[in-house]
Amino acid sequence: MPAVWAVWDVWDENSPDRIIKPVAGDRVFRWITAVCAAAIPVLMAGLVCVMVFNSHLALKKFGLGFLTSTAWNPIAQEYGALSSIFGTGVSTLIAMLIAMPMGLAVALFLVEWAPPKVEAFFGTAIELLAAVPSIIYGMWGLFVFAPFMADHVQPLLGRYLGFLPLFKGPPMGIGMLTTGIILALMILPFISSVSRDVFKMVPSVLKESAYGLGATNWEVTKGVILPYALHGIIGAGFLGLGRALGETMAVTFVIGNSHRLSASLFETGNSIASTLANEFTEASEPLYLHALVALGLVLFLITVTSQIAAQLWLRHIIKKAGGK
Amino acid sequence: MQSCSLKTRKAIDQSVKVIASLSAVIGLITIVWILLTVTGRGIGALNLKFFTEVPTPPGIPGGGLVNAIVGTVIMTIIAAVISLPIGLLAGTYLAEIGKGTRFAEVVRFVTNILIGVPSIIVGIFIYALLVVPMRGFSGYAGAVALAVIMLPIVVRTTEDMLNLVPDSLRESALALGASRWQVTLNVVFRSAKRGLLTGVLLAVARVSGETAPLLFTALNSAYWFSSLKEPLANLTVTIFNYAMSPYQDWQQKAWGASLLITVGVLFLTITARLIMKRQGKQL
Numbered sequence: 242m243p244a245v246w247a248v249w250d251v252w253d254e255n256s257p258d259r260i261i262k263p264v265a266g267d268r269v270f271r272w273i274t275a276v277c278a279a280a281i282p283v284l285m286a287g288l289v290c291v292m293v294f295n296s297h298l299a300l301k302k303f304g305l306g307f308l309t310s311t312a313w314n315p316i317a318q319e320y321g322a323l324s325s326i327f328g329t330g331v332s333t334l335i336a337m338l339i340a341m342p343m344g345l346a347v348a349l350f351l352v353e354w355a356p357p358k359v360e361a362f363f364g365t366a367i368e369l370l371a372a373v374p375s376i377i378y379g380m381w382g383l384f385v386f387a388p389f390m391a392d393h394v395q396p397l398l399g400r401y402l403g404f405l406p407l408f409k410g411p412p413m414g415i416g417m418l419t420t421g422i423i424l425a426l427m428i429l430p431f432i433s434s435v436s437r438d439v440f441k442m443v444p445s446v447l448k449e450s451a452y453g454l455g456a457t458n459w460e461v462t463k464g465v466i467l468p469y470a471l472h473g474i475i476g477a478g479f480l481g482l483g484r485a486l487g488e489t490m491a492v493t494f495v496i497g498n499s500h501r502l503s504a505s506l507f508e509t510g511n512s513i514a515s516t517l518a519n520e521f522t523e524a525s526e527p528l529y530l531h532a533l534v535a536l537g538l539v540l541f542l543i544t545v546t547s548q549i550a551a552q553l554w555l556r557h558i559i560k561k562a563g564g565k
Numbered sequence: 566m567q568s569c570s571l572k573t574r575k576a577i578d579q580s581v582k583v584i585a586s587l588s589a590v591i592g593l594i595t596i597v598w599i600l601l602t603v604t605g606r607g608i609g610a611l612n613l614k615f616f617t618e619v620p621t622p623p624g625i626p627g628g629g630l631v632n633a634i635v636g637t638v639i640m641t642i643i644a645a646v647i648s649l650p651i652g653l654l655a656g657t658y659l660a661e662i663g664k665g666t667r668f669a670e671v672v673r674f675v676t677n678i679l680i681g682v683p684s685i686i687v688g689i690f691i692y693a694l695l696v697v698p699m700r701g702f703s704g705y706a707g708a709v710a711l712a713v714i715m716l717p718i719v720v721r722t723t724e725d726m727l728n729l730v731p732d733s734l735r736e737s738a739l740a741l742g743a744s745r746w747q748v749t750l751n752v753v754f755r756s757a758k759r760g761l762l763t764g765v766l767l768a769v770a771r772v773s774g775e776t777a778p779l780l781f782t783a784l785n786s787a788y789w790f791s792s793l794k795e796p797l798a799n800l801t802v803t804i805f806n807y808a809m810s811p812y813q814d815w816q817q818k819a820w821g822a823s824l825l826i827t828v829g830v831l832f833l834t835i836t837a838r839l840i841m842k843r844q845g846k847q848l
Contacts (some may be wrong), residue, residue, distance in 0.1 A: 270746035274658035346588035374774025457578040485685020489777040
């Protein structure tokens, strides 16, 4: 610890470097702020306990089979999470497949090719996408975008790619594909803004050397920028992933809300979040309610795992970069 | 790099540029499309009645959503009152007092994870914690759910903003004999004022558009606000219920409410950005 930091050790009463006696006000202030900080882990622990406690009936009755069963029948009291997990997985996968390359392309456009004024304009416009509440995406998705998909996009996909099981079925507009595309648009600003920051950190001397060797813009991107920014890009991906997994309202509006598994992306389905949003207030039986909370617990575990992976990943990069 | 003719290399380069520009244009089209849709369909619903009357029974035209507007504002304010003091102080701990300690590290880690917890999970948590014991949906429960979502955001932005304050400022104040809490409150907070305000505005903007956590906490109501112990009308759940209804009049009101909430949230977000920009120029 550099000498100048010794001043800060007023807080550490046992530090041998301590040069100022802590005053009473400082002690009180330290305790108040520490208690407020402690509120966060306590909240998290409380959340986990409450969710486990309120799902124990379902966890006990179905065990791990809950994860692999497709049954969802409130009358017969049979519950399984598979169709919801499948829907969350498929819609998130579509979203990531679209938003990752698109987000990177947007960031490249903004950092490398757009003149400053264009960059500011497009940058702000795309970041506003992140501020629009998810229920608005739901309204727009259901009443405007889904009909657009049904009239223009899905018939085209059906005609040319209809031989694939992915694009079979009537073009209804709502369904997995539309949900995935809307999710992609929702997470696009998160991926592009993080990538943009990372691309800006690539030292220009590296790029200029490559240009000096006669490389084209794309070759510089592929050979210099992307490898240099790879770690940050993965971080951006995790951020988008977390958003897409837990998105509720937009998905509930457009996914169709049916408990089934279907290979076709034109078919309706459900996700964990949409099942919760639709059925939670209808759950009258204790087991029904517990099954829904268990479903919530599954979603919680999925998102927390991806968040922890993202955090550890970020820490790994910072260490590698020799940062603070 | 594999050798191919200059022509091919240039062609690849051009096509990548076109794809990248196209992606940016698609992003732009999306935001414009959404804003135009919400404005076009919602503006017709916004009249004096919308802002002054409570909803009419289903199928009967007329009425407004003043109760939902008031409900959303009330819940957002209560959520802010709960989470701002705790969040600001916790963020202060992370940036100023506990910096570098193991405890701060843990709190920071959990804060970042809590930010990523889907808001519908928070709704379930508060349902089990407050709605079940209180035997009913209530405005309190909705406000607390929003506060839980807001808290980690406030903590993180507070920490980030305080970290921007240069150490030399703190050291000068300490050297003049100020104690740590005086330095934090009078020097650090004061110089981070705009940044903190930005963070608060962004957090408020974020929660005021939330729907999922209110579905099973505040629920919704067609009546004028009577007590926070009752289900409380709010704009976002109203949009959800009205949009799914078969009544033309309700669907139009849902668009009106969508326009109102979009304008509100974007206004807060843009204001926050402008404040931050001016801060940047000042430093």
